[in-house]
Amino acid sequence: MTNWLSSSSKIKKLPPYFSLTQEVTHALELNLALVALETTVITHGLPYPDNLTLADNMEDEVRNQGVTPATIGVIDGRVQVGMVPAQLSFLATSGGELLKISLRDFAPAIASLASGGTTVAGTMYAAHAVGIHVFATGGIGGVHFELSSRRKGAFDVSADLPALANIPMIVVCAGAKAILDLQATLEYLETWGVPVVGYQTDDFPAFYSSRSGLKTSTRADTPEEVAFVARSHWALGMKSAILVTVPPPDEVALPSEAVKKAVRAALKAAQTEKITGKEVTPFLLSRVSELTEGSSLRANLGLLLNNANVASQIARALSRMEREGIV
Numbered sequence: 001m002t003n004w005l006s007s008s009s010k011i012k013k014l015p016p017y018f019s020l021t022q023e024v025t026h027a028l029e030l031n032l033a034l035v036a037l038e039t040t041v042i043t044h045g046l047p048y049p050d051n052l053t054l055a056d057n058m059e060d061e062v063r064n065q066g067v068t069p070a071t072i073g074v075i076d077g078r079v080q081v082g083m084v085p086a087q088l089s090f091l092a093t094s095g096g097e098l099l100k101i102s103l104r105d106f107a108p109a110i111a112s113l114a115s116g117g118t119t120v121a122g123t124m125y126a127a128h129a130v131g132i133h134v135f136a137t138g139g140i141g142g143v144h145f146e147l148s149s150r151r152k153g154a155f156d157v158s159a160d161l162p163a164l165a166n167i168p169m170i171v172v173c174a175g176a177k178a179i180l181d182l183q184a185t186l187e188y189l190e191t192w193g194v195p196v197v198g199y200q201t202d203d204f205p206a207f208y209s210s211r212s213g214l215k216t217s218t219r220a221d222t223p224e225e226v227a228f229v230a231r232s233h234w235a236l237g238m239k240s241a242i243l244v245t246v247p248p249p250d251e252v253a254l255p256s257e258a259v260k261k262a263v264r265a266a267l268k269a270a271q272t273e274k275i276t277g278k279e280v281t282p283f284l285l286s287r288v289s290e291l292t293e294g295s296s297l298r299a300n301l302g303l304l305l306n307n308a309n310v311a312s313q314i315a316r317a318l319s320r321m322e323r324e325g326i327v
Helices: 022-029 040-045 050-063 085-093 103-111 120-130 160-166 182-191 223-235 256-272 277-291 295-324
Strands: 018-020 034-037 068-075 078-081 099-101 116-118 134-136 170-173 196-199 218-220 242-245
Touching (some): 018 022, 022 068, 034 050, 034 120, 034 295, 040 085, 040 099, 040 116, 050 068, 050 085, 050 295, 068 085, 068 099, 068 103, 068 120, 078 103, 078 120, 103 120, 116 120, 120 134, 120 170, 160 182, 170 223, 182 196, 218 223, 223 242, 242 295, 277 295
Parallel strands (some): 018 078, 099 116, 134 170, 170 242, 196 242
Antiparallel strands (some): 068 116
8 A cells, every 4th residue: 555645633533544634634723724626637637747737736726825725535545635746646647547436436445445536526525524614626517418318307417416415515616517407407406405606796607608698596796705605504504515606717718609519519429429327527528628629628727726716715714704703
């Protein structure tokens, strides 16, 4: 088993099979601001060395705001919260050997001493388990379009959605991935009482583009407003996450119609080639990138860094409110 540099935490009730870096442990013990970061974008989303560059840039974006980054993944059967450079490099360079770890996959990965990147749902679980309240990602999973009439009514729903319904965290994203049925995804979130907050917007972003034509359930214009909404939601006894949706930066955002056209073509290709199951999302994202001549990839990278920046500001505001006892 690889001997990674990490510390045993003094945090009470730390779940078994968890390891925290000294940096994360220190921040938790002093109630400093932290932002969780996922790792499937490193293990399954981008090729090397682009994935490692993104991982480093995401952490730098968080640190530049005076906040501690907590990149989360599974390494050698341990849930790692916070990563040292060697661990990030390992995840970025191990390719097909790594698992994609959602909620159902933790125990098998631990039992087999496996390694992998955590999804939105997996990262939410691990972050919440150690007391981290803010998480920055690109786009959440959601309800897929039906790809076959034989499956009519049998919708493919991401594990991210029930995680959002049941894990009290602030999740900062650019909406749901553009390849998804955004209307159905929003309806699911409404059914399960998840507030969808438009950050400085009333429109639900469509990941690569700023507007989907759909509305968020509420709006917040400052990090303090987001933090106050979250603390009020949880003080009332609610258990769900707060989903904060941030439009991609103007300099990388794509026109809505261009994205819709690319997604329709990608969906048609997936149906023609009979792509199913866990292969659907990577196939669609790859095809959309091809159809937009790489513009969607540039938008993805830009929005990830922007979301890390916004999440860090929210984490600072939340930490300050917690220290001052503001409900």
